[in-house]
Each structure stands twice: as C-alpha cells, then as structure tokens.
C-alpha cells in the first residue's frame with residue numbers, strides 16, 4: 447500500500463479513454479465512448495444523463511462486471527483490471543435495481559456481506575451496529591428485507607455497500623423510484639457519507655439531485671462526456687445561451703389541435719422577431735418539460751432583452767396561450783442540461 451501522504455495526492459478514480467462497445471459489425475453500439483474522468487478523494491461527482499446515456503454501463507465497468515472494450519481506469523491509483531485484487535476492497539456499489547436479499551433479514555443481509563469480506567466476528571458486530579444506526583434501520587434488524595419500504599431497502603443497500611468501509615462508493619441512481627420523503631433521507635445519507643470522506647460517484651437524471659449533492663457534475667450523452675464542472679462553472683460555460691423559457695399548459699404537448707395552435711403562434715412570433723429568432727436553434731421545444739426555450743435572445747437583441755421579455759408576455763396574451771411560468775435570466779442547471787443535451 448502507499449503511505450498516507452502519497453495516497454492523499456492520488457485521485458480516487460481516474461478513467462482514461464474508457465470505452466464499451468456492445469456487439470460487432472453493423473450492429474455494434476458504443477455505449478461508453480472514451481470517457482475521461484478524474485475524481486479526487488472525498489469528492490462527490492454526479493454523472494448526469496438521460497436514459498441510455500451510458501451511466502450504468504460506466505458503473506458496470508468500474509465495478510468489474512463488464513470488461514471495457516478500450517481504455518483503463520484506476521481506483522486510488524491501482525489499475526482496475528490488472529490490479530483488481532487490490533481495487534476490490536476499495537469500492538462499494540449500490541446498483542440501479544435494489545440488490546438486497548429479500549428473504550434475509552436486515553441483520554442477515556449485512557452479516558452475509560461481512561462474512562463475504564472475511565470481517566472477523568466481533569469487528570463485524572460493531573460495524574453492523576454502527577451502520578444500522580447511521581442508516582436508521584436499527585429497529586428493523588429482524589425483519590426480512592422484503593417487508594421494508596422502498597426507501598428502507600435502498601438504505602439497506604447502501605449500508606451493505608458500506609460494510610467493508612470502502613473508500614469509493616458507486617451509486618447508480620440511488621433515489622430512482624422513491625417518494626420525496628425517502629429521497630430526502632437518501633440525500634441526507636449521501637451527505638453524511640461525504641462528511642466521512644467517502645468518495646462518491648453517483649448517477650442520476652434528476653438535475654436537482656446532482657445540484658444538491660455533487661461537488662462536480664458531468665453530463666453524459668451517447669456515452670460521451672459533454673461537459674463537466676461545478677454547478678457554477680457549468681452555468682458560466684453557457685452564459686451565451688442565456689435566454690427565456692416558457693412552460694406551457696401540458697395540453698399543448700398532448701393534443702394535436704392545441705399543438706398546431708402553439709406551432710402557428712410560434713411562427714408568428716418568429717416573424718415578429720426575425721433577428722432574435724431566425725436561427726433554427728433559437729427556439730427549442732422540450733416536449734417532456736412542456737417548455738419552449740428561446741435561446742441567445744440576449745445577445746441577438748443586444749440589450750433589448752427586456753423588450754423581448756415584455757413582447758413574449760404580450761404574445762402569450764394575444765395568442766391566448768395558457769402557460770405555467772415564464773423564466774428569464776441566468777441559466778440554471780436545467781438550462782445547461784438542455785443546452786448541452788440537444
């Protein structure tokens with residue numbers, strides 16, 4: 447092992463050119479494409495991306511379930527494949543599907559893992575008790591996992607991943623499918639793990655989750671890392687895309703007649719502002735978020751953005767378009783995400 451000083455300077459996780467291709471020939475699909483990540487010790491890094499972006503495949507490689515097609519990765523300085531006997535003890539993983547043994551009790555799940563890691567009986571006992579307290583499961587120790595709520599099962603899965611005190615924790619969508627209360631509890635858990643110095647790579651498609659938990663965020667699409675940085679840095683990077691967004695009544699996106707009405711109204715708006723809205727990318731319709739983005743209008747209008755803002759309100763009124771809200775100004779993480787992901 448390295449001494450403490452040397453260890454402190456080594457990145458907790460480093461991937462270089464990490465690539466995974468499934469299939470061959472014309473059917474080949476590159477799911478992770480030359481991923482370069484460097485995550486420092488104690489950092490929480492959120493890999494943000496839509497369905498199929500390559501998040502789980504990345505975690506699969508990092509946890510040695512999937513052999514990479516190309517590239518390498520290091521955990522605390524050790525090569526993840528060539529020195530896997532060294533790296534195995536260094537990380538824990540919470541997979542996308544809760545993987546606890548349903549028929550085993552809470553205690554048995556944890557004990558099973560402690561035995562698997564060869565943790566000596568007394569040490570295991572203390573360790574498990576600590577984890578149960580930390581993850582708020584102490585009063586459920588004799589209950590089979592299947593009787594726990596989704597949120598509790600997720601906490602148990604995290605506790606299981608922490609049994610061997612890993613330095614690095616991989617969490618694949620740790621809060622997917624949980625209600626808001628349970629999500630908040632998981633967030634608190636992750637924050638607590640961070641204070642203990644655990645390095646965490648988590649994946650999510652929840653922007654607010656990434657924003658809340660992560661020191662740095664990387665946005666991945668089609669297996670490629672498109673952009674990364676702190677929330678402030680990401681926002682800074684797309685200053686030029688500052689603009690206006692209008693969230694509409696959902697029916698504009700589900701009823702064809704209403705949609706035609708919106709499209710025609712947009713057409714008229716474009717004609718009214720040919721300078722600001724002529725470029726095809728100046729107006730973007732996000733079907734999932736019921737939102738229309740008017741990008742870069744700031745720059746296009748050279749200081750006339752206020753006027754445009756008022757014009758948008760006028761347009762909404764004239765066209766009798768029901769909207770939920772109009773937002774204007776500094777981009778938030780959602781704007782960054784939308785700007786990058788398009």
Ligand SMILES: Nc1ncnc2c1ncn2[C@@H]1O[C@H](COP(=O)(O)OP(=O)(O)OP(=O)(O)O)[C@@H](O)[C@H]1O
Pocket residue numbers: 468469475477495496497498499500501502503504542651
């Ligand atoms: N075993 C496999 N064989 C073939 N293709 C696969 C395999 N596993 C994943 N893929 C493909 O790789 C791409 C990335 O999938 P992956 O599961 O990593 O995405 P994800 O970002 O985790 O998505 P989600 O948010 O839905 O979990 C997808 O197009 C998927 O179909």
Ligand SMILES: [Mg+2]
Pocket residue numbers: 501502503542618
């Ligand atoms: Mg996934």
